[in-house]
Amino acid sequence: MNDSNASPEELLRRFQARIDAEQRIEPKDWMPEAYRRTLVRQISQHAHSEVIGMQPEGNWILRAPSLRRKAVLLAKVQDEGGHGLYLYSATETLGVSREELVEALHEGRAKYASIFNYPTLTWADIGAIGWLVDGAAIVNQISLQRTSYGPYARGMVRICKEESFHQRQGYEVILTLARGSAEQKAMAQDALDRWWWPSLMMFGPHDAESAHSAQSMTWKIKRQSNDELRQKFVDQTVPQAEFAGLVIPDPQLLWNAERGHYDFGPIDWEEFNRVVAGNGMCNRDRIAHHRRAHEEGEWVREAVRAHEERKRERAAQDAA
Amino acid sequence: MHAEPELFHYTLGLADDALVLGQRLCEWCSNAPFLEEDLALANVALDFMGRARMLYSHAATLEGAGRDEDALAYLRDCREYRNLLIMELPRGDFAFSTARQFLVDAFNLPFLEDLCRSRDPELAGIAGKALKESRYHYRRSRDWVLRLGDGTAESHRRLQRAFDEIWGYTHELFRAGEAEQRLVAAGFAPDRPALRARWEALVVPVLAEATLRRPEDAWSVDGGREGTHTEHLGHLLSELQFMQRAYPGLQW
Ligand SMILES: [Fe+2]
Numbered sequence: 149m150n151d152s153n154a155s156p157e158e159l160l161r162r163f164q165a166r167i168d169a170e171q172r173i174e175p176k177d178w179m180p181e182a183y184r185r186t187l188v189r190q191i192s193q194h195a196h197s198e199v200i201g202m203q204p205e206g207n208w209i210l211r212a213p214s215l216r217r218k219a220v221l222l223a224k225v226q227d228e229g230g231h232g233l234y235l236y237s238a239t240e241t242l243g244v245s246r247e248e249l250v251e252a253l254h255e256g257r258a259k260y261a262s263i264f265n266y267p268t269l270t271w272a273d274i275g276a277i278g279w280l281v282d283g284a285a286i287v288n289q290i291s292l293q294r295t296s297y298g299p300y301a302r303g304m305v306r307i308c309k310e311e312s313f314h315q316r317q318g319y320e321v322i323l324t325l326a327r328g329s330a331e332q333k334a335m336a337q338d339a340l341d342r343w344w345w346p347s348l349m350m351f352g353p354h355d356a357e358s359a360h361s362a363q364s365m366t367w368k369i370k371r372q373s374n375d376e377l378r379q380k381f382v383d384q385t386v387p388q389a390e391f392a393g394l395v396i397p398d399p400q401l402l403w404n405a406e407r408g409h410y411d412f413g414p415i416d417w418e419e420f421n422r423v424v425a426g427n428g429m430c431n432r433d434r435i436a437h438h439r440r441a442h443e444e445g446e447w448v449r450e451a452v453r454a455h456e457e458r459k460r461e462r463a464a465q466d467a468a
Numbered sequence: 469m470h471a472e473p474e475l476f477h478y479t480l481g482l483a484d485d486a487l488v489l490g491q492r493l494c495e496w497c498s499n500a501p502f503l504e505e506d507l508a509l510a511n512v513a514l515d516f517m518g519r520a521r522m523l524y525s526h527a528a529t530l531e532g533a534g535r536d537e538d539a540l541a542y543l544r545d546c547r548e549y550r551n552l553l554i555m556e557l558p559r560g561d562f563a564f565s566t567a568r569q570f571l572v573d574a575f576n577l578p579f580l581e582d583l584c585r586s587r588d589p590e591l592a593g594i595a596g597k598a599l600k601e602s603r604y605h606y607r608r609s610r611d612w613v614l615r616l617g618d619g620t621a622e623s624h625r626r627l628q629r630a631f632d633e634i635w636g637y638t639h640e641l642f643r644a645g646e647a648e649q650r651l652v653a654a655g656f657a658p659d660r661p662a663l664r665a666r667w668e669a670l671v672v673p674v675l676a677e678a679t680l681r682r683p684e685d686a687w688s689v690d691g692g693r694e695g696t697h698t699e700h701l702g703h704l705l706s707e708l709q710f711m712q713r714a715y716p717g718l719q720w
Pocket residue numbers: 198227228231307311
């Protein structure tokens with residue numbers, strides 16, 4: 149009930165009570181401004197990641213080694229663009245337009261997953277991205293299927309189905325390489341060496357250092373902590389690497405029977421911060437590419453608007 | 469008449485058409501004017517890729533020499549590629565890609581309608597599936613011609629220039645060499661020169677509605693079916709075939 153006479157404290161109490169009762173918050177419901185802002189930041193960052201992620205993978209569509217791989221990769225990259233679209237629509241339900249978000253991206257005010265600042269240098273990187281990056285994304289997104297904001301949660305359900313498909317296809321590329329020639333196996337190992345640590349960084353800082361985590365957990369925007377999700381990813385991925393005969397580049401990686409989990413070595417957060425701060429191989433290329441495509445498309449979007457306008461005028465004349 | 473070697477070359481040419489245009493469409497990925505259009509272009513590209521794969525597989529069967537779709541796509545050089553030149557021209561700006569796509573889609577409708585009646589049931593089946601896609605492609609590219617032609621002064625200028633630049637490559641769509649003419653006579657292949665009137669009926673009124681001028685038939689270039697290409701094809705192939713050339717004989 150949106151009782152307009154209720155005090156702010158009362159509204160907040162009712163809001164939290166609904167969250168605690170596992171009820172979904174919908175666009176028309178009252179919500180604290182900070183909840184709305186947190187969602188806009190998180191969902192738009194997620195949307196930008198899907199769209200910017202089209203570039204490193206799109207980098208291999210023209211060079212894919214077989215027609216089947218080419219079609220699968222193109223369809224995958226297309227799916228990622230579709231994920232971007234659903235997520236931009238979810239932010240629109242919070243009163244922020246796609247245009248505003250894209251402008252923020254171009255001006256460097258909005259973030260996207262930093263892993264896409266790494267380059268795809270060989271075909272094996274396409275396998276590694278599907279296996280590891282989509283694999284990490286799924287762990288995170290499965291947990292977000294229970295996030296408290298309705299449109300975001302429903303978007304995740306839809307997206308997760310496709311992501312698990314991507315993960316299997318990526319792993320299949322890696323497996324084919326790992327079972328191929330010595331050169332192919334080396335290519336797969338090299339890709340794992342380069343993508344492993346950035347994949348672990350995708351889950352964000354350790355819980356103790358995470359700026360937004362505690363409040364997001366109370367609001368049930370986040371359902372599991374960064375470290376819990378990261379551990380889940382490591383536990384499910386290590387056996388896959390072993391099955392492929394590849395070595396995870398972490399000498400401290402070891403099964404811990406007591407914990408029932410793999411222990412793993414320290415993450416190089418300096419490297420993470422360095423890349424986030426703009427020192428990754430592709431930061432500038434990614435934004436420049438997006439900005440160029442957007443600018444080159446300006447005359448097309450203008451033509452669409454002008455044509456629609458003229459059609460409306462004609463329809464009005466015909467009606468008169 | 470023993471049609472197989474001629475039917476093989478004919479099918480291979482159609483497969484090359486689909487692959488080369490599909491590859492050009494792939495170049496739009498992450499480069500379209502807005503996200504919805506990026507996804508729509510990828511759909512069309514996927515249709516052409518699917519078509520190419522079916523046609524190469526059929527060609528491989530007709531040839532019976534142990535080559536598969538990838539051997540045919542990745543291990544032939546420029547002189548052995550048989551696609552029509554219009555498919556290989558660089559993507560250009562969005563107006564150029566729109567003009568090319570519209571003209572090719574408008575050609576594919578009558579062509580595939582007739583190919584559905586081919587005496588080769590396999591080709592007829594592929595044509596039936598492709599025709600459904602091409603009907604949708606044509607509606608889409610026609611809408612774009614109308615939007616850009618009757619949009620802003622700039623979009624009109626760009627699209628008119630695109631049609632002017634590409635028009636001379638459309639004549640090749642309606643030419644058939646001697647081998648193809650024998651396949652026409654035997655009921656395997658559509659009669660290209662006879663398709664022109666149906667193509668014009670799909671193209672000319674749309675140009676007029678879009679306030680565009682029908683370009684002059686003053687020039688024409690051909691040679692694709694004989695393996696004489698523009699300089700652009702070699703670069704397209706060097707990218708397409710890079711992996712198979714750099715790492716020969718492997719499974720991916
Ligand atoms: Fe995605």
